[in-house]
Amino acid sequence: MRVVIPLALAVTTMAAVSIGTIALAEDPVAAGALRVIDPWARASAGQVKVGGAFMTIVNTGAVDDRLVTVATEVATSAEVHRTKLENGVMKMRMLMGGLTIPAGGKVELKPMGLHVMMMGLTKKLIEGETLSLTLTFEKAGSVEVPIPVAGPGAMMAPSMN
Amino acid sequence: MRKVRLALWFLVATAAAVLAAQLVVRYMDQSGAPPAEAERERTAREVAQEAVTGEFSLTDHRGNAVTDGDFSGSWPLIFFGYTHCPDVCPPTLAVVGLVLDLLGEDAATLQPLFITVDPARDTPEIMADYVAAFHERIIGLTGSATQIAAAAQSHRAYYAKVLGDEASMDNYAMDHSAYLYLMDPDGVYAGVFAPTDTADDIAARIRGFMNE
Numbered sequence: 001m002r003v004v005i006p007l008a009l010a011v012t013t014m015a016a017v018s019i020g021t022i023a024l025a026e027d028p029v030a031a032g033a034l035r036v037i038d039p040w041a042r043a044s045a046g047q048v049k050v051g052g053a054f055m056t057i058v059n060t061g062a063v064d065d066r067l068v069t070v071a072t073e074v075a076t077s078a079e080v081h082r083t084k085l086e087n088g089v090m091k092m093r094m095l096m097g098g099l100t101i102p103a104g105g106k107v108e109l110k111p112m113g114l115h116v117m118m119m120g121l122t123k124k125l126i127e128g129e130t131l132s133l134t135l136t137f138e139k140a141g142s143v144e145v146p147i148p149v150a151g152p153g154a155m156m157a158p159s160m161n
Numbered sequence: 162m163r164k165v166r167l168a169l170w171f172l173v174a175t176a177a178a179v180l181a182a183q184l185v186v187r188y189m190d191q192s193g194a195p196p197a198e199a200e201r202e203r204t205a206r207e208v209a210q211e212a213v214t215g216e217f218s219l220t221d222h223r224g225n226a227v228t229d230g231d232f233s234g235s236w237p238l239i240f241f242g243y244t245h246c247p248d249v250c251p252p253t254l255a256v257v258g259l260v261l262d263l264l265g266e267d268a269a270t271l272q273p274l275f276i277t278v279d280p281a282r283d284t285p286e287i288m289a290d291y292v293a294a295f296h297e298r299i300i301g302l303t304g305s306a307t308q309i310a311a312a313a314q315s316h317r318a319y320y321a322k323v324l325g326d327e328a329s330m331d332n333y334a335m336d337h338s339a340y341l342y343l344m345d346p347d348g349v350y351a352g353v354f355a356p357t358d359t360a361d362d363i364a365a366r367i368r369g370f371m372n373e
Contacts, residue, residue: 049245050245090336155353
């Protein structure tokens with residue numbers, strides 16, 4: 001077991017080195033070897049009880065990890081969904097079996113691709129406010145991510161506008 | 162009696178075979194056979210003008226019964242979607258809002274119409290609050306399942322309910338055509354835009370159609 005600590009230190013150092021090469025708008029939220037960059041959500045349009053959240057998850061580690069569950073205090077449930085445009089038809093499906101974040105790679109949750117779908121909103125999402133999402137990864141564990149709310153039809157994070 | 166019964170069955174079988182053969186021929190005419198010379202010479206726009214007739218009879222977000230005829234004299238910009246759509250519909254509505262702003266005075270004759278493919282959840286009241294979040298000029302339209310099906314059919318738009326785990330825990334999702342259709346003031350199909358087109362492109366092309 002003594003090996004674990006130096007190994008963890010080595011991984012953390014490698015992580016710190018590789019993350020240093022990526023230009024970041026704000027300090028990313030860290031969970032183990034994972035970094036959550038530029039998270040944002042869309043403001044609610046009217047009374048609709050669903051909402052979408054987006055972010056980039058970077059894996060600075062040497063092993064794959066997997067996003068297994070998503071939860072938030074502002075909705076009764078949350079899932080990762082994939083949107084696809086096929087022959088002019090928009091299709092949205094729940095992502096089964098979690099979302100793999102490859103070692104040394106990244107996964108972007110962005111419009112027309114992947115998003116966190118928040119369902120049964122208990123509170124209207126208002127532009128300029130911040131909500132909180134709890135992401136639980138197989139290896140990195142749980143991390144709470146503050147999510148700034150952009151406009152109802154936004155295509156990117158407010159910080160990137 | 163037995164012979165008569167047999168003869169009758171023979172007749173039924175023959176009729177069924179002839180009918181089946183006719184159906185096969187008709188099907189091949191539609192899909193497999195090469196189009197006639199005249200057909201080939203027609204432009205894609207003419208073909209679309211025949212296919213996309215654009216009729217509808219629906220309820221607007223204020224609760225008024227409306228038909229496509231009520232919008233003659235304006236340029237309806239029509240798209241199908243639903244309010245429980247977290248990814249694609251909101252930016253499409255936002256782009257339409259931008260197009261209205263970019264067109265300035267020319268936007269006066271443009272009438273964006275957002276038709277739901279999920280009338281079970283999208284009541285006029287829900288539609289009113291939803292479209293208002295994007296632009297005051299957008300009109301939300303809903304109706305009975307039959308009315309929505311007819312409106313989609315007249316635009317050759319596709320939609321389907323996706324149930325169960327595959328869709329989500331949130332009961333169901335809707336697959337739907339994501340195009341924006343532009344009709345002219347006579348109610349004739351003018352053009353179509355993709356959900357990935359930018360507001361600048363769409364505004365410029367709408368201006369082009371208006372100045373034709």
